[in-house]
Amino acid sequence: xxxTAKEKNEQRExxxxxxxxxxxxxxxxxxxxxxxxxxxxxxxxxxxxxxxTTDKRNIRLANVCDCEIxxxxxxxxxxxxxxxxxxxxxxxxxxxxxxxxxxxxxxxAAAEKQLLWGDLHAHTANSLDAWAxxxxxxxxxAYAFAKGQSLRLSNGDMKTIDRPLDFAAVTDHAETWDQMYxxxxxxxxxxxxxxxxxxxHEKKDARQxxxxxxxPAVTTETPTPAGVCIGDEKRCTQARVxxxxxxxxxxxxxxxPCEFTALIGYEWTGSPGGRHWHRNVIFSxxxxxxxxxxxxxFPKVQQLWQKLSDNCxxxxxxxxxxxxHNINWADGGRTFAVEDETEAEWAVRxxxxxxxxxxxxxxxxxxxxxxxxxxxxxxxxxxxxxNAAKTMISGPEKxxxxxxxxxxxxxxxxxxLGRGLAAYQLGRSRGNPLMLGAIGSTDTHxxxxxxxxxxxxxxxxAGLLMTDEQQxxxxxxxxxxxxxxxxxxxTRTGVFDALHRREAYATSGPRISLRFGVGESNYCEQPNPxxxxxxxxxxxxxxxGHAQSPWFAIQAMKDAAKLEHIQIIKxxxxxxxxxxxxxEVARYDKGRSNACLTWQDEDFDPAVPAYWYAxxxxxxxxxxxxxLCEKAELCTQFPDADKLAxxxxxxxxxxxxxx
Numbered sequence: 173x174x175x176t177a178k179e180k181n182e183q184r185e186x187x188x189x190x191x192x193x194x195x196x197x198x199x200x201x202x203x204x205x206x207x208x209x210x211x212x213x214x215x216x217x218x219x220x221x222x223x224x225t226t227d228k229r230n231i232r233l234a235n236v237c238d239c240e241i242x243x244x245x246x247x248x249x250x251x252x253x254x255x256x257x258x259x260x261x262x263x264x265x266x267x268x269x270x271x272x273x274x275x276x277x278x279x280x281a282a283a284e285k286q287l288l289w290g291d292l293h294a295h296t297a298n299s300l301d302a303w304a305x306x307x308x309x310x311x312x313x314a315y316a317f318a319k320g321q322s323l324r325l326s327n328g329d330m331k332t333i334d335r336p337l338d339f340a341a342v343t344d345h346a347e348t349w350d351q352m353y354x355x356x357x358x359x360x361x362x363x364x365x366x367x368x369x370x371x372x373h374e375k376k377d378a379r380q381x382x383x384x385x386x387x388p389a390v391t392t393e394t395p396t397p398a399g400v401c402i403g404d405e406k407r408c409t410q411a412r413v414x415x416x417x418x419x420x421x422x423x424x425x426x427x428x429p430c431e432f433t434a435l436i437g438y439e440w441t442g443s444p445g446g447r448h449w450h451r452n453v454i455f456s457x458x459x460x461x462x463x464x465x466x467x468x469x470f471p472k473v474q475q476l477w478q479k480l481s482d483n484c485x486x487x488x489x490x491x492x493x494x495x496x497h498n499i500n501w502a503d504g505g506r507t508f509a510v511e512d513e514t515e516a517e518w519a520v521r522x523x524x525x526x527x528x529x530x531x532x533x534x535x536x537x538x539x540x541x542x543x544x545x546x547x548x549x550x551x552x553x554x555x556x557x558x559n560a561a562k563t564m565i566s567g568p569e570k571x572x573x574x575x576x577x578x579x580x581x582x583x584x585x586x587x588x589l590g591r592g593l594a595a596y597q598l599g600r601s602r603g604n605p606l607m608l609g610a611i612g613s614t615d616t617h618x619x620x621x622x623x624x625x626x627x628x629x630x631x632x633x634a635g636l637l638m639t640d641e642q643q644x645x646x647x648x649x650x651x652x653x654x655x656x657x658x659x660x661x662x663t664r665t666g667v668f669d670a671l672h673r674r675e676a677y678a679t680s681g682p683r684i685s686l687r688f689g690v691g692e693s694n695y696c697e698q699p700n701p702x703x704x705x706x707x708x709x710x711x712x713x714x715x716x717g718h719a720q721s722p723w724f725a726i727q728a729m730k731d732a733a734k735l736e737h738i739q740i741i742k743x744x745x746x747x748x749x750x751x752x753x754x755x756e757v758a759r760y761d762k763g764r765s766n767a768c769l770t771w772q773d774e775d776f777d778p779a780v781p782a783y784w785y786a787x788x789x790x791x792x793x794x795x796x797x798x799x800l801c802e803k804a805e806l807c808t809q810f811p812d813a814d815k816l817a818x819x820x821x822x823x824x825x826x827x828x829x830x831x
Contacts, residue, residue, distance in 0.1 A: 309619025612653025674708025734763025
């Protein structure tokens with residue numbers, strides 16, 4: 173279907189208030205058309221420039237958001253020496269202002285690190301699947317929501333985060349940027365492929381869009397380009413670049429040093445055979461490659477890393493992490509096959525993959541029990557094993573139940589940590605290829621990062637199209653989790669550095685304060701306690717890690733619900749086997765608001781590779797499904813929905829890797 177004139181006008185109006193439009197009327201007052209025709213800047217920024225202009229030809233630069241506009245302004249002012257002086261003076265003022273702001277941010281922060289809360293996995297209407305199921309939010313909307321601004325969903329509901337976040341990243345699927353840019357906002361091209369996609373959207377046939385338009389791009393070994401791009405690759409290449417630039421602009425405009433950090437990112441959505449080998453690609457600042465490297469064109473994660481190695485130069489200020497997520501649906505496979513990789517491949521993996529997202533709306537990826545029958549024990553929290561896309565694409569399971577279970581278990585977080593120890597033991601000079609810290613995020617597909625409150629949850633990506641009865645019939649999904657970091661300051665550098673050193677942890681939604689590290693036995697009695705090694709680090713001789721059993725310290729403070737369990741999970745590679753132990757450090761039957769504990773690992777063997785991480789559980793509280801069934805008076809009809817959940821936090825590990 174061709175877009176109507178009304179639809180085009182509506183899209184034009186939307187773009188005026190979003191980070192990809194510049195008003196020709198405004199811009200003509202400060203630069204010729206030839207200089208701004210390719211610019212994509214928020215009109216508010218141009219307004220600010222205009223207000224500070226004393227002469228239409230002598231521009232004082234103010235908050236310019238895009239290098240093309242900056243270049244155009246420079247070209248304009250270069251015509252006059254007087255203009256050049258004013259322009260240079262303005263640049264100096266801006267630079268000094270930014271420097272002063274950074275200094276004040278550092279000065280305002282105490283010597284102790286700050287606990288900051290964020291979400292590094294959020295989709296908007298720029299992701300094809302999100303758009304198909306009713307998302308209308310833009311990246312700009314998503315960042316505004318994270319800061320506390322209300323957002324109207326396509327069903328008319330107004331949603332507001334319960335508490336603003338400190339940082340966030342919008343991570344739309346890069347594989348569909350070309351077709352979304354060409355078939356929807358802003359181009360709305362008249363093409364059979366696009367017309368069919370829009371017709372299905374008008375009919376609210378989201379699953380058909382998902383099956384016909386998304387899966388071919390992400391689920392085969394040789395992904396299929398979008399139909400609108402076949403024979404017109406040049407325009408689609410430009411569309412991908414433009415969508416990537418829009419993503420950057422939205423983040424750059426939302427970023428407020430010391431107040432809110434907006435990180436630039438996207439998702440590499442590798443799903444061969446329906447298995448989720450996805451990565452969120454998160455950059456440290458505004459120095460990023462000129463394109464996003466998606467699965468459609470780079471269908472191996474090693475290709476993704478190679479492109480990032482070639483085009484993201486740390487010496488030029490470009491730093492990046494790739495974060496695997498939804499690994500409970502990874503189903504084993506080569507994406508974590510470190511046993512078959514070379515030393516050089518391990519080094520590249522270690523450079524980019526320092527974290528894993530272990531909790532999101534599609535369930536927990538912490539661990540799967542060794543025995544399939546043990547689904548009520550240590551690894552029973554929010555397990556979601558059903559992957560409809562994998563079943564549809566790959567067909568019925570061909571392995572034995574035991575083989576399938578073992579394969580699926582191999583890519584859960586705790587199993588990956590163990591495999592890293594085993595790989596280290598077999599080739600110590602090569603290091604540990606799977607030193608992964610833990611984070612959580614939402615994977616929202618409605619542009620609502622950080623919306624984790626149980627009472628406001630709309631079930632998963634299809635939630636807007638479902639009745640209460642339909643939602644209660646499928647209760648495995650959840651509102652998602654959060655990532656917390658202990659950072660020096662709330663800036664891009666501060667947040668990214670904390671992520672990079674793995675001084676980060678995951679929660680299933682609540683904002684539980686958690687510190688974990690190696691210290692002295694009297695850590696909790698010290699007036700100003702300090703840790704020798706913090707979460708994400710490794711034992712060394714200065715941390716009493718080789719000569720004697722280490723003392724681990726855990727500090728935790730509740731959010732809304734009280735704390736009930738303080739645990740340490742230990743893994744080690746001993747006697748050619750990966751062994752796991754869950755240590756109950758403390759249990760509070762009546763709950764506790766805060767706790768500070770130390771625990772010594774008396775079974776520590778300095779010759780054995782090992783890891784430890786802390787896990788803190790709250791007293792059980794009503795799950796979203798229980799709240800919904802009670803509200804709808806349907807708990808009798810849906811007894812599986814009438815459940816409590818023990819929300820929790822997981823620290824990043826501490827490793828011991830003997831020489």
